Amino acid sequence: MLDNLDSMLKKIFRFYYEGFRKMTWGRNLWGIILLKLFIMFAILRLFFFPDLLKRDFDSDEERASHVLEQITKP
Amino acid sequence: MLDSIDMSLVDWSRGQFALTAMFHWIFVPLTLGLSFIVAFMHTIYVRTGDEEWKRITKFWMKLFGINFAIGVATGIILEFEFGTNWSNYSWFVGDIFGAPLAIEGILAFFLESTFIAVMFFGWNKVSKRFHLTASWLTAFGASLSAVWILVANAWMQHPVGTVFNPDYARNEMINFWDVIFSEVAVNKFLHTISSSFLLASIFVIGVSAWFLLRKKEVLFAKRSTVIAAVFGFITAIATIATGDTSARIVARTQPMKFAAMEALYEGQTHAPLVAIGAMRTDTANYPDPREEFIFKIEIPNALSYMVFLTPSGFIPGISDLVYGNEEQNYMSYEERIERGAVAIQTLKELKKAKERGDQVSYDALRKKFSDPVWIDQYYRHFGFGYYKGRELKELIPNVKLSFYSFHVMVILGGHFLIFTMLVLWLSLKNRWGNHRWLLWVALITMPMPWIASQAGWVLAELGRQPWVVYELMPTISAVTRLKPGAVQLTFWIFLLTFSALFIAEIRIMLAQIKKGPGGE
Numbered sequence: 001m002l003d004n005l006d007s008m009l010k011k012i013f014r015f016y017y018e019g020f021r022k023m024t025w026g027r028n029l030w031g032i033i034l035l036k037l038f039i040m041f042a043i044l045r046l047f048f049f050p051d052l053l054k055r056d057f058d059s060d061e062e063r064a065s066h067v068l069e070q071i072t073k074p
Numbered sequence: 075m076l077d078s079i080d081m082s083l084v085d086w087s088r089g090q091f092a093l094t095a096m097f098h099w100i101f102v103p104l105t106l107g108l109s110f111i112v113a114f115m116h117t118i119y120v121r122t123g124d125e126e127w128k129r130i131t132k133f134w135m136k137l138f139g140i141n142f143a144i145g146v147a148t149g150i151i152l153e154f155e156f157g158t159n160w161s162n163y164s165w166f167v168g169d170i171f172g173a174p175l176a177i178e179g180i181l182a183f184f185l186e187s188t189f190i191a192v193m194f195f196g197w198n199k200v201s202k203r204f205h206l207t208a209s210w211l212t213a214f215g216a217s218l219s220a221v222w223i224l225v226a227n228a229w230m231q232h233p234v235g236t237v238f239n240p241d242y243a244r245n246e247m248i249n250f251w252d253v254i255f256s257e258v259a260v261n262k263f264l265h266t267i268s269s270s271f272l273l274a275s276i277f278v279i280g281v282s283a284w285f286l287l288r289k290k291e292v293l294f295a296k297r298s299t300v301i302a303a304v305f306g307f308i309t310a311i312a313t314i315a316t317g318d319t320s321a322r323i324v325a326r327t328q329p330m331k332f333a334a335m336e337a338l339y340e341g342q343t344h345a346p347l348v349a350i351g352a353m354r355t356d357t358a359n360y361p362d363p364r365e366e367f368i369f370k371i372e373i374p375n376a377l378s379y380m381v382f383l384t385p386s387g388f389i390p391g392i393s394d395l396v397y398g399n400e401e402q403n404y405m406s407y408e409e410r411i412e413r414g415a416v417a418i419q420t421l422k423e424l425k426k427a428k429e430r431g432d433q434v435s436y437d438a439l440r441k442k443f444s445d446p447v448w449i450d451q452y453y454r455h456f457g458f459g460y461y462k463g464r465e466l467k468e469l470i471p472n473v474k475l476s477f478y479s480f481h482v483m484v485i486l487g488g489h490f491l492i493f494t495m496l497v498l499w500l501s502l503k504n505r506w507g508n509h510r511w512l513l514w515v516a517l518i519t520m521p522m523p524w525i526a527s528q529a530g531w532v533l534a535e536l537g538r539q540p541w542v543v544y545e546l547m548p549t550i551s552a553v554t555r556l557k558p559g560a561v562q563l564t565f566w567i568f569l570l571t572f573s574a575l576f577i578a579e580i581r582i583m584l585a586q587i588k589k590g591p592g593g594e
Binding site for chain 2: 015016018019020025026028029030032033036037039040044045048049050051052053054060063064065067068069070071072
């Protein structure tokens with residue numbers, strides 16, 4: 001049973017490994033995808049787009065109270 | 075209400091969101107449609123064993139891959155913006171957006187990304203049938219992703235299946251099926267999907283026309299065209315049919331948007347449909363400016379007939395909705411503002427009562443938010459309350475843009491139907507490619523579905539302004555009070571990043587098209 005699972009996992013790994021290794025035009029695309037994800041998560045998300053309610057408040061009660069104040073203030 | 079809000083903050087936040095959404099939408103419809111076209115081609119290859127179909131499938135799969143790779147994750151930025159720029163909104167709708175997006179993330183995204191690898195790496199590695207299954211599952215996975223985000227958007231346009239919890243300032247889902255099977259959600263999905271399939275079909279016809287113009291890869295181009303023409307013609311009919319239903323639903327659920335997209339100021343029975351027209355702003359009535367037609371061609375009775383299937387149906391105009399029309403049972407916006415203000419004040423008092431531990435007052439106020447009569451009389455108008463002391467014209471969407479985006483979409487939709495029908499007919503007669511001018515028409519038509527698709531979103535989102543959640547939460551109350559400069563900075567960063575990605579997409583795609591189905 002475990003041997004079968006091990007062999008299956010190896011097959012899946014080899015499938016992906018070979019697929020990526022033999023890529024031609026796809027390499028550039030992966031470069032773009034990785035660069036894009038880096039810009040999104042390591043720069044934009046980290047420095048420009050914090051989840052404000054998550055960052056500034058500890059509990060849902062506090063978040064609710066803040067939003068209630070915001071949406072009912074004149 | 076909200077007198078102190080900096081409108082430049084609202085405008086920049088809206089601009090930033092629109093930029094991101096419109097950029098994201100360059101890629102999504104092509105991914106949705108091309109995945110199915112590839113799956114069809116792949117099926118023919120597996121069934122016939124014809125190597126030419128394998129080349130055809132691999133070529134379009136390659137273009138699908140490029141589009142997928144450049145476009146993937148661009149939608150995540152929208153979620154970043156929800157948390158930062160629209161935090162009030164994301165809290166207010168949290169559960170409604172949370173559930174569909176979580177399902178999208180877990181189910182559709184993993185289905186799509188698992189099988190996409192098998193689709194690309196699976197040639198000669200897995201059995202033909204499993205490989206084909208992977209192509210189909212990729213296509214279905216892509217559409218499944220679209221279902222959930224469209225359900226969430228439909229809820230914003232027409233909030234159903236939820237109740238407002240005043241303790242948490244959140245809308246909570248009480249009926250999942252009402253949310254996913256609301257008529258707005260179902261029609262939005264069908265219209266978006268069918269128009270995306272049409273877009274991809276016209277893309278395939280256009281690229282194939284380029285090969286035919288150069289007299290290269292003729293068999294490949296003709297076979298690709300036949301598949302795309304069949305798919306395109308069927309989906310053109312479906313797009314028009316669902317568009318028609320969509321207009322009828324909008325007339326009922328969002329009458330202001332409907333009036334704006336026809337620039338109808340005074341309601342009437344036997345209302346005509348403006349087939350084509352041009353407008354200018356008449357500022358003589360300031361502060362109540364109107365868009366007036368410089369010229370227009372109308373189809374008599376058609377608007378009333380389109381909505382009610384009878385010419386005697388009354389279509390409310392912008393004035394009927396703003397100033398009210400007792401005879402037709404339309405409450406004036408002033409009245410709705412008063413009622414909305416009562417609802418907001420009640421919510422404010424409830425919060426205060428809770429804070430000072432006044433249980434009796436709290437219970438009495440809390441009870442109102444679960445009383446169907448009070449909800450109908452006051453909470454239903456909640457969003458209007460923010461406009462107390464503001465100008466009524468803020469409650470009217472941009473009429474000119476709504477009108478033009480609607481008409482551009484409709485006119486192009488008609489063109490696509492005739493075009494795909496012609497391509498299909500000529501292809502079946504084996505005469506497609508005989509007339510060079512028609513191939514040029516195919517090339518010129520290629521970018522048009524993107525224009526129509528973007529116009530559709532402009533109408534859907536801009537036409538419902540000022541609402542983020544229809545009649546419950548306006549843009550001015552949804553926005554986070556950030557410094558406008560911070561929003562401007564990220565707007566320009568996005569513009570730069572998106573432009574670079576767009577240029578990359580075009581360059582890589584053109585390079586692969588030039589190489590043709592034989593190139594690696």
